[in-house]
Amino acid sequence: MSSAAWLPGSLFDNIDKFANSLGYQNAAIVMELSMIPWKSPEERDTFITSITGDDVKGGTEKNYIKNFRG
Amino acid sequence: MAQGGYRPTAPQNNTGVSAVGGAGSKDGQPNRYISGGTYGEGKALMQQQQGAAMAQAPAPTGGGSNPAPQMPELQTLTDNIGGKYSDVTDGGDFGSPVGSAAMPKNISADTRAAENDMMTRRYLPDLVHAASFPDAPDSFKRFVNYLASK
Numbered sequence: 001m002s003s004a005a006w007l008p009g010s011l012f013d014n015i016d017k018f019a020n021s022l023g024y025q026n027a028a029i030v031m032e033l034s035m036i037p038w039k040s041p042e043e044r045d046t047f048i049t050s051i052t053g054d055d056v057k058g059g060t061e062k063n064y065i066k067n068f069r070g
Numbered sequence: 071m072a073q074g075g076y077r078p079t080a081p082q083n084n085t086g087v088s089a090v091g092g093a094g095s096k097d098g099q100p101n102r103y104i105s106g107g108t109y110g111e112g113k114a115l116m117q118q119q120q121g122a123a124m125a126q127a128p129a130p131t132g133g134g135s136n137p138a139p140q141m142p143e144l145q146t147l148t149d150n151i152g153g154k155y156s157d158v159t160d161g162g163d164f165g166s167p168v169g170s171a172a173m174p175k176n177i178s179a180d181t182r183a184a185e186n187d188m189m190t191r192r193y194l195p196d197l198v199h200a201a202s203f204p205d206a207p208d209s210f211k212r213f214v215n216y217l218a219s220k
Contacts (some may be wrong), residue, residue, distance in 0.1 A: 006205035015197070016210035024216045028185035030093060058209040 009041040013059065020058030021048045190217045 009014060011020035022030055038044040045056045080132055101119040159165025159174045194217055200206060201214040 006203050012197070012200040012210065014201075015154070016207060017142065019213040020209045024213055025186070025219060026182070028182050028189045031189045052164070059207045059215075 001053075009038065011035065011043070013041070014038065014044060016058040016059075017044065017056050019046060019056070021052055021056055187220070190220055194218060 011034055012035075015030060018030040018033050019027070022033075032046045033047075036044075038047075101116060103112055104115045107115070157166040157168070159169060159170040165171045194214075197214045197217065201211045
């Protein structure tokens with residue numbers, strides 16, 4: 001499973017951010033929003049912030065740093 | 071030379087035929103002099119026709135035995151119509167003091183349960199697989215556990 005790296009901006013990363021920012025009970029819309037081809041994680045996070053009025057939740061900074069280095 | 075007879079190709083346009091006779095008009099059948107009677111009878115019949123105007127329908131005077139119901143004035147969207155609908159902003163979190171907390175639970179509850187279930191059934195295997203990635207964050211695993219427990 002060499003392709004199992006957790007990359008920022010990937011589908012699963014999008015799911016993680018949307019699910020934890022919008023709420024688990026909105027699983028359907030979480031999936032729909034996660035499938036949007038966001039130009040960058042920053043654009044996605046800006047969108048989440050704009051609709052929630054709060055910081056993006058989910059994930060860890062550790063994951064980003066680790067994957068960026070890898 | 072013989073004239074007339076059976077002419078199947080003759081024009082059959084009847085649109086110009088009057089319903090009240092050849093000399094009819096919108097005012098009805100015209101008065102006709104009827105001959106053949108005794109002296110003075112034709113004149114009397116003619117005068118009778120002239121004086122026998124059709125009765126006119128009585129004009130509505132109101133106050134009859136079956137009067138039209140009196141409808142209330144039309145309301146606008148923002149009018150207070152009383153009763154249990156005392157305020158159009160009832161149930162909203164603005165205006166009326168009766169906010170969304172007063173709404174039935176099946177209205178304020180999540181109405182996308184069917185979509186959520188469909189998404190869960192469709193993508194849960196892939197999500198579970200992704201949750202097993204070494205770098206998968208705990209927040210993602212919690213979400214997958216939530217879906218799996220549904």
